[in-house]
Amino acid sequence: MKVKGSAPGKLMLFGEHAVIYNYPCIVTTVSPRIYVEAEITPGQFNIDAPQVKNVRFVEETVKLFSKKYNVDNKLLIKTYSDFSSQYGFGSSSAVTVATIYALSKIYKIKLSKREIFDLGYKVILNIQGVGSGFDIAAAIFGGTLYFVIGGKVIEPLSVKELSLVIGYSGVKADTTKIVKNLEFRIHNSELEYRKIFEKIGRIVEEAKISLVNGDWEKSGELMNQNHQLLQELGVSTEKLNRMCLTAIESGAYGAKLSGAGGGDCMIALVSKDKKEDVESSIVDAGGEIINVKINV
Numbered sequence: 688m689k690v691k692g693s694a695p696g697k698l699m700l701f702g703e704h705a706v707i708y709n710y711p712c713i714v715t716t717v718s719p720r721i722y723v724e725a726e727i728t729p730g731q732f733n734i735d736a737p738q739v740k741n742v743r744f745v746e747e748t749v750k751l752f753s754k755k756y757n758v759d760n761k762l763l764i765k766t767y768s769d770f771s772s773q774y775g776f777g778s779s780s781a782v783t784v785a786t787i788y789a790l791s792k793i794y795k796i797k798l799s800k801r802e803i804f805d806l807g808y809k810v811i812l813n814i815q816g817v818g819s820g821f822d823i824a825a826a827i828f829g830g831t832l833y834f835v836i837g838g839k840v841i842e843p844l845s846v847k848e849l850s851l852v853i854g855y856s857g858v859k860a861d862t863t864k865i866v867k868n869l870e871f872r873i874h875n876s877e878l879e880y881r882k883i884f885e886k887i888g889r890i891v892e893e894a895k896i897s898l899v900n901g902d903w904e905k906s907g908e909l910m911n912q913n914h915q916l917l918q919e920l921g922v923s924t925e926k927l928n929r930m931c932l933t934a935i936e937s938g939a940y941g942a943k944l945s946g947a948g949g950g951d952c953m954i955a956l957v958s959k960d961k962k963e964d965v966e967s968s969i970v971d972a973g974g975e976i977i978n979v980k981i982n983v
């Protein structure tokens with residue numbers, strides 16, 4: 688018998704980095720998904736995952752799952768993906784959650800969302816050593832979420848028609864490295880960084896209201912402020928800054944980097960009539976437009 692599990696990728700809207708230090712963030716899902724197929728085999732445990740990075744997450748998930756629920760792990764597992772891991776859409780967390788779904792189906796173990804979160808978050812921490820778990824929550828709950836580290840708060844937000852342009856900077860970011868580097872710098876000047884995180888925390892609280900109210904002008908303004916603070920944290924790049932600036936100059940409500948920084952994607956909040964202009968300006972700045980549905 689073959690079973691399948693799947694989970695979507697994510698995009699950070701507000702609050703990256705500060706979320707590691709106990710401030711909230713807002714995350715949304717993207718339409719591309721990762722699929723995991725599992726089958727019980729008489730032979731050896733085997734994984735066929737085209738994205739090599741995913742293998743470690745699948746292995747760790749199977750290890751923790753079989754230990755916790757006392758099941759055999761003689762499985763053949765295959766993964767398929769709608770998206771490349773290079774965009775920073777959270778392929779590791781999506782593959783982790785999709786593997787838990789597949790395993791719970793094959794062994795007929797009913798798990799609550801909370802149990803799936805706790806297991807998935809443990810996998811991420813065991814492999815990366817750092818992370819808030821926002822990506823695991825997004826893969827499980829879908830839609831747009833207000834989130835606090837470790838799933839202390841996972842609150843679905845009712846956000847309608849979020850119109851975003853996503854621009855890939857062409858550079859793959861190393862999230863773990865950037866998070867650890869920031870941690871190192873904070874050690875030496877704690878207070879300065881605390882002030883920035885507090886400001887980001889306030890922006891997230893305001894964005895929670897403006898997004899639910901569909902106040903795009905306010906939300907765009909908050910994105911710009913959030914990006915400015917990420918620049919002050921030293922996690923942005925020249926290219927991301929250029930892409931954000933040109934998006935705003937072409938009529939976006941606001942723009943910011945999304946995720947750890949150092950590369951990956953930026954996002955711009957746009958009205959329908961400005962979408963094309965913003966997209967072509969990002970391409971002119973050397974970015975690649977990623978066309979996906981969001982808030983799914």
Ligand code: PMV
Binds near residue numbers: 775819947
């Ligand atoms: O690089 P991404 O898209 O995985 O986002 C990382 C966001 C951080 O806040 C920097 C880390 C985290 O786990 O919350």
